[in-house]
Amino acid sequence: MSENIIELKNLSKTYDDLTVLDNLSLDIKKNEFFTLLGPSGCGKTTILKIIAGFEYADDGKVLFEEKNISNLSPHQRPVNTVFQKYALFPHMNVYENIAFGLKIKKMPKDQIDKKVREMLKLVALEGKENRKVDSLSGGQQQRIAIARALVNEPKVLLLDEPLGALDLKLRQEMQLELKRMQQKLGITFIFVTHDQEEALSMSDTIIVINKGKIQQMGSPQDIYNEPENSFVARFIGESNIFDGIMHEDFKVEFCNTKFDCVDKGFEKNENIEVVIRPEDIKMVEPQHGMLKGIVTSTVFKGVHYEIEVKENDRKWILHNTKNAEVGSQLGMDIYPEDIHIMRKEKN
Numbered sequence: 001m002s003e004n005i006i007e008l009k010n011l012s013k014t015y016d017d018l019t020v021l022d023n024l025s026l027d028i029k030k031n032e033f034f035t036l037l038g039p040s041g042c043g044k045t046t047i048l049k050i051i052a053g054f055e056y057a058d059d060g061k062v063l064f065e066e067k068n069i070s071n072l073s074p075h076q077r078p079v080n081t082v083f084q085k086y087a088l089f090p091h092m093n094v095y096e097n098i099a100f101g102l103k104i105k106k107m108p109k110d111q112i113d114k115k116v117r118e119m120l121k122l123v124a125l126e127g128k129e130n131r132k133v134d135s136l137s138g139g140q141q142q143r144i145a146i147a148r149a150l151v152n153e154p155k156v157l158l159l160d161e162p163l164g165a166l167d168l169k170l171r172q173e174m175q176l177e178l179k180r181m182q183q184k185l186g187i188t189f190i191f192v193t194h195d196q197e198e199a200l201s202m203s204d205t206i207i208v209i210n211k212g213k214i215q216q217m218g219s220p221q222d223i224y225n226e227p228e229n230s231f232v233a234r235f236i237g238e239s240n241i242f243d244g245i246m247h248e249d250f251k252v253e254f255c256n257t258k259f260d261c262v263d264k265g266f267e268k269n270e271n272i273e274v275v276i277r278p279e280d281i282k283m284v285e286p287q288h289g290m291l292k293g294i295v296t297s298t299v300f301k302g303v304h305y306e307i308e309v310k311e312n313d314r315k316w317i318l319h320n321t322k323n324a325e326v327g328s329q330l331g332m333d334i335y336p337e338d339i340h341i342m343r344k345e346k347n
């Protein structure tokens with residue numbers, strides 16, 4: 001049996017003249033925390049809605065455990081959705097909100113009670129079951145929404161920017177809690193966000209989408225350390241990105257300087273882009289650097305200083321725990337493994 005729980009096959013979707021999804025295919029494994037990451041309007045929610053059955057693709061298929069579910073209505077699909085706007089029932093208390101789906105299914109009362117109590121425990125809301133939902137904080141309401149979805153024991157939980165309305169601290173707490181719940185329950189989470197830090201800290205697998213096309217799929221480490229194109233590099237973290245030429249395997253030139261790198265498989269003298277993370281640039285004495293520049297500004301960021309350097313007419317950003325003096329000359333060194341070569345952005 002396949003290790004995939006959901007497979008999307010060649011999905012296309014157009015609204016009026018706007019192509020939102022363009023022949024998109026992807027596989028989601030059982031029990032993974034899978035994140036769709038991309039800028040606003042790139043088609044993330046549309047993918048989620050097509051999996052849930054709230055929208056239908058113009059073309060392509062949705063497979064669940066190898067069965068085609070493309071034509072099933074939402075309630076026939078073994079998935080549940082948590083939205084950013086929690087859509088709780090304001091006139092019901094916490095308990096009734098969580099129990100709602102099970103009552104509709106006409107489950108016996110004692111079983112409902114057992115399951116609701118399990119959920120209250122899971123989302124740390126024991127003791128709050130009789131509270132009206134609008135008397136609770138945003139974070140607590142979000143937990144009710146999650147409990148209400150999980151109580152139905154879906155095989156897949158779809159989460160559409162579920163933490164978007166929370167302030168930063170609560171958001172970070174809920175990120176940890178969601179991850180903990182997912183690991184405890186062992187069910188597949190498909191999570192939508194436009195926040196790259198959130199995606200990096202929570203996911204097993206991330207796909208980065210732009211304009212309805214997958215730009216890259218991989219682990220958070222792959223996506224951060226080895227962006228495949230400049231869209232991904234720009235979208236994930238801060239980067240120094242320059243045009244360059246891949247002269248031959250392991251030899252690249254950028255900023256008018258030849259460097260050794262660890263990449264191969266490009267055409268001879270192929271035009272490429274290089275990405276270098278700010279924390280990977282070594283600060284050395286000016287005479288010892290492969291590149292030289294002048295410090296134009298420094299900002300203390302807590303863990304590191306953010307140092308801006310002007311090298312010829314190019315701007316570089318460096319992160320270093322040591323500060324540098326504005327106006328001073330600085331040498332910069334980069335190890336071969338820290339030079340990431342990218343093909344030009346996919347269109």
Ligand SMILES: Nc1ncnc2c1ncn2[C@@H]1O[C@H](COP(=O)(O)OP(=O)(O)OP(=O)(O)O)[C@@H](O)[C@H]1O
Binds near residue numbers: 038039040041044045
């Ligand atoms: N029902 C609809 N009718 C017309 N256009 C739509 C409809 N639903 C979505 N769109 C358009 O499709 C594009 C993709 O929308 P989608 O909601 O999937 O993006 P998203 O990546 O989830 O963005 P966000 O992060 O802002 O929610 C957007 O340009 C949106 O305006």
